[in-house]
Amino acid sequence: MSEKIVIIEDDGGVRFFLEEALRGEGYRVFSYESYEAFLSKLDRTVDLLIMDINLPGMDGLSAIDDLKKKIIAPILIITAYGTKKNAMEAISKGATDFFVKPIPLDELKIMVRRVLGKKRLIEEIDLLKEEQFTSHSFHGVLGKSEQMKEIFRTVEKIAEKDLTVLITGETGVGKEEIANLIHVLSKRKGDLVVVNCASIPDALLESELFGYEKGAFTGAVQQKLGKMEIADKGTVVLDEIGEMTPSLQAKLLRVVEKKEIERLGSTKKRVVDVRIISTTNRILEDEIARGRFRDDLYYRLSQIRIHVPPLRDRSDDADVLLDAVLSGFGKESGIVLKISDDARQRLRGYKWPGNVRELINVLKKAAIMCEGDEITIDDLPLHLQGDYVLDTQDYSDRTLEEAIAALEKRMILDALKKTDGSQVNAARLLGISERSMWYRIKKYGIEAK
Numbered sequence: 510m511s512e513k514i515v516i517i518e519d520d521g522g523v524r525f526f527l528e529e530a531l532r533g534e535g536y537r538v539f540s541y542e543s544y545e546a547f548l549s550k551l552d553r554t555v556d557l558l559i560m561d562i563n564l565p566g567m568d569g570l571s572a573i574d575d576l577k578k579k580i581i582a583p584i585l586i587i588t589a590y591g592t593k594k595n596a597m598e599a600i601s602k603g604a605t606d607f608f609v610k611p612i613p614l615d616e617l618k619i620m621v622r623r624v625l626g627k628k629r630l631i632e633e634i635d636l637l638k639e640e641q642f643t644s645h646s647f648h649g650v651l652g653k654s655e656q657m658k659e660i661f662r663t664v665e666k667i668a669e670k671d672l673t674v675l676i677t678g679e680t681g682v683g684k685e686e687i688a689n690l691i692h693v694l695s696k697r698k699g700d701l702v703v704v705n706c707a708s709i710p711d712a713l714l715e716s717e718l719f720g721y722e723k724g725a726f727t728g729a730v731q732q733k734l735g736k737m738e739i740a741d742k743g744t745v746v747l748d749e750i751g752e753m754t755p756s757l758q759a760k761l762l763r764v765v766e767k768k769e770i771e772r773l774g775s776t777k778k779r780v781v782d783v784r785i786i787s788t789t790n791r792i793l794e795d796e797i798a799r800g801r802f803r804d805d806l807y808y809r810l811s812q813i814r815i816h817v818p819p820l821r822d823r824s825d826d827a828d829v830l831l832d833a834v835l836s837g838f839g840k841e842s843g844i845v846l847k848i849s850d851d852a853r854q855r856l857r858g859y860k861w862p863g864n865v866r867e868l869i870n871v872l873k874k875a876a877i878m879c880e881g882d883e884i885t886i887d888d889l890p891l892h893l894q895g896d897y898v899l900d901t902q903d904y905s906d907r908t909l910e911e912a913i914a915a916l917e918k919r920m921i922l923d924a925l926k927k928t929d930g931s932q933v934n935a936a937r938l939l940g941i942s943e944r945s946m947w948y949r950i951k952k953y954g955i956e957a958k
């Protein structure tokens with residue numbers, strides 16, 4: 510469909526003249542004789558707005574401020590002879606360009622074509638970008654590897670069922686991300702409540718989960734709801750379930766089986782309707798074998814099992830995440846960051862012990878280090894620049910202390926090389942103090958340049 514142009518002009522003659530000229534070019538043209546008349550319809554689907562800023566009874570400049578908030582189309586200004594200053598101010602407020610009456614028809618046609626062409630180009634680029642990411646994202650969770658696609662398929666299938674889910678995987682792979690996804694797609698009306706079983710001491714964890722009545726123990730000055738009750742009709746994520754002690758595991762088992770809880774200090778049973786998702790970076794089967802995790806609880810909690818593989822085993826996802834994070838930076842700062850081919854290669858080949866979380870952090874730091882609009886190998890953290898792959902062969906006949914010293918010396922030499930011998934900058938690069946840099950330089954007999 511052809512583009513829609515709106516004209517706001519009080520002079521009937523000029524209006525007619527513009528309408529005819531632009532219709533002749535194949536555009537759909539709508540015109541209004543006053544700003545109020547346009548506002549009363551406020552058509553946001555307009556592609557270009559041509560407006561006289563000297564309309565009677567109206568402050569044209571504040572109208573532009575107003576319009577910029579309401580529509581995103583470019584604005585061309587028509588101004589009377591001798592009021593060019595006004596037009597310049599309009600441009601500073603965001604108008605695209607201006608014409609002085611009498612309007613030179615050929616120039617107008619060319620400018621309209623140019624402005625609309627540019628707008629279309631920008632829209633096409635935005636669309637392309639969006640498609641690129643939506644095709645590699647499942648409701649906001651990124652991934653295009655076969656492993657992630659399989660996970661997305663599972664999530665889709667089980668989200669609306671009330672089955673318990675156990676999500677396993679190394680730290681930072683995105684377990685919480687998947688738990689969140691399941692909740693969002695579950696259509697459960699209640700909240701998603703996360704309980705971190707690792708960071709809360711056992712005694713507190715119990716009251717955190719089940720709540721307590723006033724006076725249940727010293728310090729229980731008033732009643733407090735547990736996370737299980739807060740998540741009623743929603744989802745509870747038991748984060749790091751592998752850290753839960755056996756006595757609490759036993760209590761949890763009863764809750765999972767009966768779907769009812771007792772607040773501490775009360776014997777009243779309360780029915781709760783919660784979907785339970787657990788996550789862990791431990792191998793629970795090993796924990797069971799060692800007698801640290803109850804197998805009956807394990808089976809109850811893992812009606813569905815989802816394993817999120819480490820990032821190093823899905824480098825396609827690393828690529829997608831990388832582009833998404835970089836374009837995210839672009840949005841924040843207005844600059845679109847690129848990454849050089851060799852830096853991308855380096856990241857692809859890296860082992861990512863901290864998985865996606867580490868990737869995001871590395872890119873954030875690199876974006877800060879980066880001076881132009883392209884991240885290069887030099888902007889990456891040191892351990893990603895050089896080949897500090899610890900080849901145990903190299904160190905096999907040394908003591909641990911000797912091996913560490915050798916690596917330390919190599920990293921310091923590299924950092925000094927990179928900073929043209931500046932000890933201060935090298936220390937900063939390595940994240941150590943100047944004093945400790947100085948100490949090591951002496952220790953390893955590194956000569957100043």
Ligand SMILES: Nc1ncnc2c1ncn2[C@@H]1O[C@H](COP(=O)(O)OP(=O)(O)OP(=O)(O)O)[C@@H](O)[C@H]1O
Pocket residue numbers: 649650651652678679680681682683684685686687788789790865866869
């Ligand atoms: N597939 C993904 N798409 C988008 N963001 C992701 C993805 N996977 C992980 N992330 C992001 O990486 C970070 C770490 O993910 P998350 O917290 O889910 O990891 P985790 O497996 O729960 O780690 P931990 O075991 O340390 O708790 C978060 O900022 C998360 O948003």
Ligand SMILES: [Mg+2]
Pocket residue numbers: 684685748788
């Ligand atoms: Mg987590």
